[in-house]
Amino acid sequence: MTGPILPVVVLDDAEQAVPLGVALRAGGINTVEITLRTAAGLDGIRRARQVDGLRVGAGSVLTPQHVDQVAEAGAQFVVCPGLSVAVVERARERGLDVLPGVATPSELMAAVALGLDEVKLFPAGLLGGPAYIEALSAPFPGMRFVPSGGVSQKTLPDYLGLASVRTVSGSWMVARNLLAEEDWAEVTALSAEAVTLARDLR
Numbered sequence: 001m002t003g004p005i006l007p008v009v010v011l012d013d014a015e016q017a018v019p020l021g022v023a024l025r026a027g028g029i030n031t032v033e034i035t036l037r038t039a040a041g042l043d044g045i046r047r048a049r050q051v052d053g054l055r056v057g058a059g060s061v062l063t064p065q066h067v068d069q070v071a072e073a074g075a076q077f078v079v080c081p082g083l084s085v086a087v088v089e090r091a092r093e094r095g096l097d098v099l100p101g102v103a104t105p106s107e108l109m110a111a112v113a114l115g116l117d118e119v120k121l122f123p124a125g126l127l128g129g130p131a132y133i134e135a136l137s138a139p140f141p142g143m144r145f146v147p148s149g150g151v152s153q154k155t156l157p158d159y160l161g162l163a164s165v166r167t168v169s170g171s172w173m174v175a176r177n178l179l180a181e182e183d184w185a186e187v188t189a190l191s192a193e194a195v196t197l198a199r200d201l202r
């Protein structure tokens with residue numbers, strides 16, 4: 001992943017993709033994951049590609065067919081909640097970076113077998129948070145983790161303080177109430193706070 005913060009977006013209105021992307025960029029964030037959880041997701045990906053300097057990924061990608069759809073919409077990478085060999089292979093065929101999710105050592109072994117060196121850890125908070133990543137890192141020394149699920153501004157430093165974590169993922173700076181109110185200034189402010197916190201930790 002590029003950048004320390006990966007916002008996870010659930011869009012109800014695809015027309016918000018551009019102002020949202022601009023607001024993230026203004027806060028110093030250069031990567032976004034737009035999920036397929038809503039009908040607006042695919043069109044949101046297509047529109048977000050218009051934002052200068054923004055790397056746009058698709059989230060909640062569950063099947064090879066989803067990979068084809070998001071590739072055609074212009075997605076530059078794919079994020080999944082779990083590990084599917086078929087999805088990883090299709091993403092590679094389509095030339096897309098892929099960040100599959102894992103929750104257990106066995107899934108990490110499957111990720112290693114696929115030649116992956118970075119995975120999403122989901123749902124990070126419920127699985128045990130930073131202490132769980134520390135425990136997993138011992139037998140998987142080359143693996144990088146992108147914690148997702150329950151990460152907040154408050155817990156961000158605990159995750160980014162780990163050597164195996166370069167990026168955290170979360171929705172707090174793009175929360176659904178902010179999108180409902182189109183509060184782009186707050187999106188920018190929360191993004192800038194997260195980026196500053198991350199920078200201070202490096």
Ligand code: 3PG
Binds near residue numbers: 122148169170
């Ligand atoms: C998700 O599945 O929505 C992401 O992991 C983000 O989780 P969060 O909303 O708890 O930040």
